[in-house]
Amino acid sequence: MSDLVTGDDGKARCRWGSSDERYRAYHDTEWGRPVTDEHGLYERLCLECLQSGLSWALILRKRDEIRAALAGFDPDAVAAFGRKEIEALLQDPRVIRNRRKLEAIVQNARAVVAMRDDAPLPELAWSFRPAPRPAPRAYAGMPSLTEESKQFAKELKRRGFAFVGPTTAYATMQAAGLVNDHLAGCFVQDEVEAAQRDVQRLFAGR
Numbered sequence: 402m403s404d405l406v407t408g409d410d411g412k413a414r415c416r417w418g419s420s421d422e423r424y425r426a427y428h429d430t431e432w433g434r435p436v437t438d439e440h441g442l443y444e445r446l447c448l449e450c451l452q453s454g455l456s457w458a459l460i461l462r463k464r465d466e467i468r469a470a471l472a473g474f475d476p477d478a479v480a481a482f483g484r485k486e487i488e489a490l491l492q493d494p495r496v497i498r499n500r501r502k503l504e505a506i507v508q509n510a511r512a513v514v515a516m517r518d519d520a521p522l523p524e525l526a527w528s529f530r531p532a533p534r535p536a537p538r539a540y541a542g543m544p545s546l547t548e549e550s551k552q553f554a555k556e557l558k559r560r561g562f563a564f565v566g567p568t569t570a571y572a573t574m575q576a577a578g579l580v581n582d583h584l585a586g587c588f589v590q591d592e593v594e595a596a597q598r599d600v601q602r603l604f605a606g607r
Contacts (some may be wrong), residue, residue: 404539405586410440412588415540423461433593435600436580437576439522442577443513444474447506451497458522466495471506479510505564512561525560527604530597536585543582544596546571 407413408425412504418428438441449468452460470476484536490496490503497503503558513522518526528533531549558563565573575582581597584592 404541405584414587414589415584418587420587424458426495427461427566429589432576433578433581433589433594433600435596436576437527437600437603439476439513439517440474442466442508442522442573443476444516445573445576446509446565446569447474447560449470449576450502450505450509452572453502453564453569458481460497462572463495463497467497470495476510476513479507479533480514482507482510499518501603502564505562509562511558516560524558526553526574526577527600529537529556529574530579530601533597536587536590537582537595544571546582550574556602 404416405413406419408418408448410421414428418432419425436445447469448460468474470490472607487500487503487507491498491500492536504566516522516525529549529552531547537543546567551567553574554565554567554570571580574580578597578600581590581593583593
């Protein structure tokens with residue numbers, strides 16, 4: 402069975418992106434498209450942290466509720482959360498009620514804010530983008546982490562982040578377009594590749 406399928410719209414896309422309308426919208430409009438703003442990257446880190454050990458379908462289904470509960474993923478607002486807010490979140494059915502994950506999300510917001518005068522999160526994240534590589538032709542054997550994601554996770558931890566191991570870091574790199582893991586032949590693959598060239602110009606010389 403091919404990992405690439407053609408939908409009723411005539412477009413070829415990664416099979417996982419055709420499983421239902423929610424996945425299709427995420428695949429077509431978000432996953433892999435470059436994210437270069439602090440807010441967007443913090444949100445991707447939060448979602449990948451929350452997903453760890455769970456299904457991505459659950460995260461997508463609850464995403465709007467999670468966003469509402471976490472102040473729209475505004476780093477400044479989440480950084481101000483204290484024990485009272487975390488205890489309230491642990492009783493909130495809108496979120497993934499895991500203390501370690503919620504505490505990490507607050508800790509990571511504080512780290513994002515602290516980085517601004519040194520190496521803002523977008524600048525840091527994109528410094529770990531790997532060299533261009535051929536588009537994958539299948540998901541079998543695709544790595545769940547890379548040398549770049551190991552180094553990215555290591556640097557995030559050095560700066561005070563929590564719950565960001567190499568696998569979570571790589572999933573964030575995929576989601577935020579630091580790597581283009583859409584399959585060869587997927588209509589989004591070429592669009593992401595073009596967008597990545599624009600990002601490289603944006604961060605050139607930084």
